[in-house]
Amino acid sequence: MFRKLTAPTRFLLAIVTLALSFGSLAACSSAPSVPPAATYTTTLVEADVPSEFPEDVRDLLLGTWELALGNDNRYQVSKDGNLMLEGHYASTKDQIVLTDEGGPAACLEPGQETGTYKWSVNGQTLTLTPIDDECGGRSLVLATHLLTKQK
Numbered sequence: 001m002f003r004k005l006t007a008p009t010r011f012l013l014a015i016v017t018l019a020l021s022f023g024s025l026a027a028c029s030s031a032p033s034v035p036p037a038a039t040y041t042t043t044l045v046e047a048d049v050p051s052e053f054p055e056d057v058r059d060l061l062l063g064t065w066e067l068a069l070g071n072d073n074r075y076q077v078s079k080d081g082n083l084m085l086e087g088h089y090a091s092t093k094d095q096i097v098l099t100d101e102g103g104p105a106a107c108l109e110p111g112q113e114t115g116t117y118k119w120s121v122n123g124q125t126l127t128l129t130p131i132d133d134e135c136g137g138r139s140l141v142l143a144t145h146l147l148t149k150q151k
Contacts, residue, residue: 034091035119037071040126040147048144057137060105065141066150067126077105077141085138087113094118095131098138107135115139124149 042065049058066078069089075098076086085103089096099114100106107113115133119126126147133139 032121033093035069035096035126036121036149037069039066039068039150041066041150042141042145042147044141044144049140053136061137061140067142067147077103077138079105091119094120096128098142100135100138105137107138115142117143 044061044063044065046058046062049061053061060079063080065084066076068076068078070076073088073090074086075089077084083103084105085100085107087099087101087106089098091097095116096119097114097116100108100112102108107115112135115135115138116131117128117133118131119128121127126149128142128147130139130143
């Protein structure tokens with residue numbers, strides 16, 4: 001038969017059970033704490049670009065864009081295979097701060113070089129939602145549509 005457990009033993013058993021439960025929940029969590037380093041793509045079409053953008057800028061924005069996030073906190077943005085800008089990023093569990101450093105489409109004017117976004121991942125898609133970004137082109141490219149992770 002079973003013997004009766006003492007109060008200290010029951011307490012210790014309860015603590016161990018809780019610890020194992022929390023450990024299992026943490027192991028099951030699939031939400032990353034930083035955006036996964038990968039290459040993501042999106043495509044902008046005519047209807048995505050606001051009419052107040054100048055015609056030459058509108059033409060530049062149309063096409064397939066890639067955002068490559070590296071493990072080294074560096075990023076590159078390319079359009080149709082051509083590097084358009086590069087920089088560094090910092091992230092927390094729900095925000096990413098992108099700072100342009102160079103490239104033909106980089107926003108380097110004071111106050112425009114850095115953009116802050118809320119980020120989330122669902123399966124193979126990365127969603128960036130602007131919190132503060134004075135660079136209209138960067139915001140349009142990165143936040144108009146979901147970004148799809150490439151294999």
